[in-house]
Amino acid sequence: MPRGLRMRHLAMGPPWWHGRFHGAGFRITIPREAILEVLSKTQKHLSAEEIYLAVHRLHPAVGLTTVYRTLELLVHIGLVFKFDFGDSRARYELSSGPKGARHHHHLVCTACGRVIDYTDFIDEEVELLQQTEKGLAKKYNFKITNHLIQFYGLCDKCRSKE
Amino acid sequence: MPRGLRMRHLAMGPPWWHGRFHGAGFRITIPREAILEVLSKTQKHLSAEEIYLAVHRLHPAVGLTTVYRTLELLVHIGLVFKFDFGDSRARYELSSGPKGARHHHHLVCTACGRVIDYTDFIDEEVELLQQTEKGLAKKYNFKITNHLIQFYGLCDKCRSKE
DNA sequence: TTGTTAATGAAAACCATTTTCATTTATTGA
DNA sequence: TCAATAAATGAAAATGGTTTTCATTAACAA
Numbered sequence: 007m008p009r010g011l012r013m014r015h016l017a018m019g020p021p022w023w024h025g026r027f028h029g030a031g032f033r034i035t036i037p038r039e040a041i042l043e044v045l046s047k048t049q050k051h052l053s054a055e056e057i058y059l060a061v062h063r064l065h066p067a068v069g070l071t072t073v074y075r076t077l078e079l080l081v082h083i084g085l086v087f088k089f090d091f092g093d094s095r096a097r098y099e100l101s102s103g104p105k106g107a108r109h110h111h112h113l114v115c116t117a118c119g120r121v122i123d124y125t126d127f128i129d130e131e132v133e134l135l136q137q138t139e140k141g142l143a144k145k146y147n148f149k150i151t152n153h154l155i156q157f158y159g160l161c162d163k164c165r166s167k168e
Numbered sequence: 169m170p171r172g173l174r175m176r177h178l179a180m181g182p183p184w185w186h187g188r189f190h191g192a193g194f195r196i197t198i199p200r201e202a203i204l205e206v207l208s209k210t211q212k213h214l215s216a217e218e219i220y221l222a223v224h225r226l227h228p229a230v231g232l233t234t235v236y237r238t239l240e241l242l243v244h245i246g247l248v249f250k251f252d253f254g255d256s257r258a259r260y261e262l263s264s265g266p267k268g269a270r271h272h273h274h275l276v277c278t279a280c281g282r283v284i285d286y287t288d289f290i291d292e293e294v295e296l297l298q299q300t301e302k303g304l305a306k307k308y309n310f311k312i313t314n315h316l317i318q319f320y321g322l323c324d325k326c327r328s329k330e
Numbered sequence: 331t332t333g334t335t336a337a338t339g340a341a342a343a344c345c346a347t348t349t350t351c352a353t354t355t356a357t358t359g360a
Numbered sequence: 361t362c363a364a365t366a367a368a369t370g371a372a373a374a375t376g377g378t379t380t381t382c383a384t385t386a387a388c389a390a
Contacts, residue, residue, distance in 0.1 A: 113308060113310050126300075148321050149321045153320065155315070155317050158315065159312035160310065160313070161308070162310065
């Protein structure tokens with residue numbers, strides 16, 4: 007049986023993101039473990055408070071302040087995306103799991119605030135985006151690390167109410 | 169010599185957006201005129217306070233509250249776009265002038281916050297976006313009215329500081 | 331194990347935005 | 361042209377998500 011990285015996961019070794027932390031000189035703490043645990047077990051776009059509540063269930067000692075600070079850190083090192091869907095509170099999402107395959111875009115209903123993730127057309131989009139990124143990077147000497155694509159409109163429910 | 173509304177604009181006729189207001193049942197007031205005036209004379213992404221300050225120069229009686237309320241209204245009727253560039257204050261931009269040709273996307277520097285508008289590649293993007301919108305609209309029964317595209321990364325100045 | 335320093339939690343501060351409410355003003359009908 | 365009336369406004373207060381402060385705790389290198 008092969009060893010190495012593979013084994014570490016089957017044997018429940020350190021989570022995949024520990025390396026990212028150590029590499030950047032950050033400490034691995036219980037609140038941080040808990041927050042990443044929560045984020046990695048949901049597909050939803052959680053707000054800081056929702057994350058706090060979920061973490062609080064497991065570790066009541068963890069405070070909201072730490073949740074905010076940790077999220078800021080995670081966004082900074084690129085482990086988490088921060089979104090604004092227009093409801094005056096930020097939403098957070100793991101940018102990619104250990105398998106690194108989560109990228110999606112959003113449909114935001116401007117009437118009820120519902121957010122739909124979609125991955126359809128992502129391939130075509132990504133191809134174009136890469137060309138665009140390349141061109142923009144060159145023209146503006148900009149180092150592009152990320153992009154945000156959101157479509158706004160009315161979801162099926164809100165359409166029928168009109 | 170003709171009197172009435174016409175005169176107020178030096179025979180230039182009512183601004184192009186008056187129709188949009190009357191049609192939706194909203195009144196045309198001095199603060200609203202002033203706010204649209206300010207928005208139509210800049211290419212920048214102004215914050216509510218910046219708009220307030222600019223309006224204040226012309227009409228000191230106009231308050232910040234009214235600016236917020238008017239912007240909300242303008243966003244609602246689609247005359248203005250509201251953006252979030254991550255600096256904890258919303259930015260506003262006229263969605264289209266009378267000639268309706270202003271659409272662009274943004275490059276946002278995550279280090280210094282600089283925002284660059286670009287219209288390059290817009291044609292190719294728009295073509296793909298239309299296909300995507302069509303597909304998404306069908307699949308999710310979503311009526312898409314708008315989209316947001318932003319690229320994040322480091323601008324030339326911040327790159328060289330690294 | 332221990333010393334150093336980052337990380338934390340509670341409470342207070344912050345600040346963009348929203349709400350309240352009394353007053354003003356644009357519009358409509360006489 | 362002039363009220364009538366309901367929308368719009370401004371000042372001040374409230375709101376609420378997020379950040380800061382500061383004393384305490386805990387991660388981790390030696």
